[in-house]
Amino acid sequence: MKDITLRQIEYFLAVLDRGSLSAAAAASNVSQATVSAALSQLEKQLNVTLIARGPARRARPTSAGREFGIRARSVLATVTEAVESVNEDSAVLHGPLRIGCIPTAAPRMLPGTASCFERQFPDIDISFVEAHPTTIQQMILAGEVDLAVMYRKQAQIEGLKKHPLSEVQLHALVSADHPLAKRRGVDIAELVGDPLILLDSPPTADLLIGQIRGLGHEPNVRWLLPNAETIRSMVAWGLGFSLANAVPHPDIRSFQGMKVTYLPVTNPEFSNTIVGVTVEDARMLKKVTTALDVLRQVAEDTAPSNWAN
Known part of the structure; x- marks a missing residue:
């Protein structure tokens, strides 16, 4: 059997997660030389190159490195579980924690989470990844993140477990001078004739379009755009309306300082849940x-119902 240590695996995964030897060393509280030596010893034992050193000192995994990384994470997680199983009473949480999140939910969920861990669990080395729903689910299955945050209807890949965090209500985003802007709620039928601007983040747009069609309406989709801030600005200019589950503070304006309005969509068919996603049947740390x-x-602290308080 190859003479491989857990420390070598930890440093190798730190390089994968941080993107460079220097960042991995800083996160691991050791010198860059220590990480470099451990990585070289690991590659020598395996007789394969795991990390390709690129320009600007960037470090990217080779195909062998990606494959080894998936299995190495599983090994490290198993060892961590074994330690916890005999130390369940330990009050100190430590080690890396990688949380993935879809971009639309990230502004709502990640800052408060980071602040809480910084204050209450300083020994946890928490990191975040933002990616589209499909990518995030694949990262969970590959062991690249420990936990992901998305909406229940987006989680469609098998092998995942969904942990409810909070119920969410779909909102229509309209310009401040839209005829319906002063309403307290809106039926989707009242907006379906207007141009619709949707976030291009698969499978979100397809899901919303399918739900609208399921109610007997044909949406007038004008644009699919990848940036929620761009969509808010387009709406503020009166170029269409949009749909979103994440509702910011009512004082928010577009990039140009123009006001927008978020209206609850009253159709029950659009109800959804923000969920945490983990690997199904895996023991959670x-x-x-x-x-x-x-x-x-x-999620409770940032619920739209609390913005008025």
């Missing part, structure tokens, strides 16, 4: 269950 509790509290 205490830091992951703790993260789920923190995320639930953050």
